Amino acid sequence: MSRLRIASTSAMLLFPLMAHAGDLRADATAVFKTVDSVNVSSIVKNNELTPAKAELGKKLFFEPRLSKSQVISCNSCHNLATGGVDAGPLSIGHGWAKGGRRAPTVLNAVFNIAQFWDGRAVDLKAQAKGPVQADVEMNNTPAAVEATLRSMPAYVAEFRAAFPNDANPVSFDNMANAIEAFEATLTTPNAKFDKFLKGDDSAMNEVEKKGLRLFMDKGCAGCHNGVNVGGNSYQPFGVAQKPGPEVISQTDKGRSKITGNAADDFVFRVAPLRNVALHAPYFHSGSAWTLEDAVAIMAKDQLGQTLSADETGAIVAFLGTLTGDQPKVQYPILPARTKDTPRPQ
Amino acid sequence: MSRLRIASTSAMLLFPLMAHAGDLRADATAVFKTVDSVNVSSIVKNNELTPAKAELGKKLFFEPRLSKSQVISCNSCHNLATGGVDAGPLSIGHGWAKGGRRAPTVLNAVFNIAQFWDGRAVDLKAQAKGPVQADVEMNNTPAAVEATLRSMPAYVAEFRAAFPNDANPVSFDNMANAIEAFEATLTTPNAKFDKFLKGDDSAMNEVEKKGLRLFMDKGCAGCHNGVNVGGNSYQPFGVAQKPGPEVISQTDKGRSKITGNAADDFVFRVAPLRNVALHAPYFHSGSAWTLEDAVAIMAKDQLGQTLSADETGAIVAFLGTLTGDQPKVQYPILPARTKDTPRPQ
Numbered sequence: 001m002s003r004l005r006i007a008s009t010s011a012m013l014l015f016p017l018m019a020h021a022g023d024l025r026a027d028a029t030a031v032f033k034t035v036d037s038v039n040v041s042s043i044v045k046n047n048e049l050t051p052a053k054a055e056l057g058k059k060l061f062f063e064p065r066l067s068k069s070q071v072i073s074c075n076s077c078h079n080l081a082t083g084g085v086d087a088g089p090l091s092i093g094h095g096w097a098k099g100g101r102r103a104p105t106v107l108n109a110v111f112n113i114a115q116f117w118d119g120r121a122v123d124l125k126a127q128a129k130g131p132v133q134a135d136v137e138m139n140n141t142p143a144a145v146e147a148t149l150r151s152m153p154a155y156v157a158e159f160r161a162a163f164p165n166d167a168n169p170v171s172f173d174n175m176a177n178a179i180e181a182f183e184a185t186l187t188t189p190n191a192k193f194d195k196f197l198k199g200d201d202s203a204m205n206e207v208e209k210k211g212l213r214l215f216m217d218k219g220c221a222g223c224h225n226g227v228n229v230g231g232n233s234y235q236p237f238g239v240a241q242k243p244g245p246e247v248i249s250q251t252d253k254g255r256s257k258i259t260g261n262a263a264d265d266f267v268f269r270v271a272p273l274r275n276v277a278l279h280a281p282y283f284h285s286g287s288a289w290t291l292e293d294a295v296a297i298m299a300k301d302q303l304g305q306t307l308s309a310d311e312t313g314a315i316v317a318f319l320g321t322l323t324g325d326q327p328k329v330q331y332p333i334l335p336a337r338t339k340d341t342p343r344p345q
Numbered sequence: 346m347s348r349l350r351i352a353s354t355s356a357m358l359l360f361p362l363m364a365h366a367g368d369l370r371a372d373a374t375a376v377f378k379t380v381d382s383v384n385v386s387s388i389v390k391n392n393e394l395t396p397a398k399a400e401l402g403k404k405l406f407f408e409p410r411l412s413k414s415q416v417i418s419c420n421s422c423h424n425l426a427t428g429g430v431d432a433g434p435l436s437i438g439h440g441w442a443k444g445g446r447r448a449p450t451v452l453n454a455v456f457n458i459a460q461f462w463d464g465r466a467v468d469l470k471a472q473a474k475g476p477v478q479a480d481v482e483m484n485n486t487p488a489a490v491e492a493t494l495r496s497m498p499a500y501v502a503e504f505r506a507a508f509p510n511d512a513n514p515v516s517f518d519n520m521a522n523a524i525e526a527f528e529a530t531l532t533t534p535n536a537k538f539d540k541f542l543k544g545d546d547s548a549m550n551e552v553e554k555k556g557l558r559l560f561m562d563k564g565c566a567g568c569h570n571g572v573n574v575g576g577n578s579y580q581p582f583g584v585a586q587k588p589g590p591e592v593i594s595q596t597d598k599g600r601s602k603i604t605g606n607a608a609d610d611f612v613f614r615v616a617p618l619r620n621v622a623l624h625a626p627y628f629h630s631g632s633a634w635t636l637e638d639a640v641a642i643m644a645k646d647q648l649g650q651t652l653s654a655d656e657t658g659a660i661v662a663f664l665g666t667l668t669g670d671q672p673k674v675q676y677p678i679l680p681a682r683t684k685d686t687p688r689p690q
Contacts, residue, residue: 062426064432086409092414289688290684333671334426339634
């Protein structure tokens, strides 16, 4: 998307918000959706969501033996205990290598337009295959993963049950399908904001409501909108002014590497903001350690505005209302290795 | 304990077993205890076990921000998904450093005479402080841990609730106390073996019963006895013959480093065998990748015997009956960091 198109899209989104400034809920409902208003099954393509698949996917999500070292699982970097992501700013992978960008949260990731900061994976099942193979993450191979899973009879039985129509159920592809099915369960409904959207005036206090109004009127909601309050479009980091190296890498050009289009330099998928209060640091760089800092940087670099401390505080208070019910997950018990299970390396 | 005393203890234990060879359950009951026959509260000293403390301890057990990198938690190496321990053979810690010995399982660890392979920690609360500070593990300091915990109001509130009589509840000591309280819940009752001990003849099949008989008659139970089928004494690795470097390190002399007594060279705490089928590789070296290998090595090096394949198979089948109900743990949601929380390093 060109910058011109972005600017015009933002203008279109802003105009109706300002016209109806009197009715906060009506204005918000025009640009946001509650988590439970979206049927996850309608989003996930080519992968029927079943309880058996999700339960297997949960095991695989917590399965360190998907990694070459057998100590790194999906949950290592997308930790469900801490907002669906690790401590940051960059994830630590095989051999203590560090990744290039802040890990994105897995919570509500199913709602995103695509996966990774640059959108290079079309969906969660495509995403799941990346870190397993990336040398700075789990550093494994599809063949080794399949050998590992096939070596444990309990996994073979679970794959058969989850993929009853597959002649070859224990496959790298089905690992990814199962993980997607589990991750599709990791939505966080019942945030204060959702309750407010549904009609509960007392769900948000006055400061939070002021923050929501500012979030829309200042233009934040021009990009951070929809069910995931972001995650549904690509935008340049630096619409008003390109930030310096203290904020983002000057060499990581984001989506242009995927599209091959120089107009996409420094374009990234907009950060989804649900549960954002749970998982500092922020941005693809992980350079902002507080929401106050992140909001101030966004206002300056994206919107060309300087917010007052009160305004920033109100927007941060509003962002706190995006924290929903965290997934209740019983920690899985994984199959025991056998003599045929590949050893850690 | 000298080798002479060990030998005589083993002889005393073996004699009654062989005298009553006809009654398998009576013989077994003389040397083993069921998990649920032991009151954990009577074992844990100087730390009242309360639900509030255990719940806080669960959070801390899964808390990666106790480590300097903020990615390593207790559960990283003592993974409840895989028998209370990691993939081995040696744990991976800060900077991808490897530990010197196989991580011991946390399951039923409360029953052990002391903690670590060399017994250098008197109990679980003493143990918990070790890995947090070890440079090849979590590489943190008590001061940094306390600063981290105090920076998050939700933790402060939970420590106050768990330690209501402490003037200074958020402390490194209380971190360890809470972790001990959680770990004391990690027992695994209802193994087939326990059901058999309680009178259910059908809980073990004939091969498993033959294995139990052999386990006692061959002398394994001379050291692997009590509630945890081991873990309750120190014994030399190599009673009959000292194994070579393919089995154990020739420089890691075990308990003598703690006692300063050369008679304790190559003495280690006897491995507790509950859930042993879940957590290969075995020995403090992690050098045996199957129970068959481990049993054969133990028979040869500890008892000076060569078992037939049938005998080994039966003993391995018996060891499989030591797998109990794994702890049902709801994965915790941890407090969000604040601006005052130390950053990962």
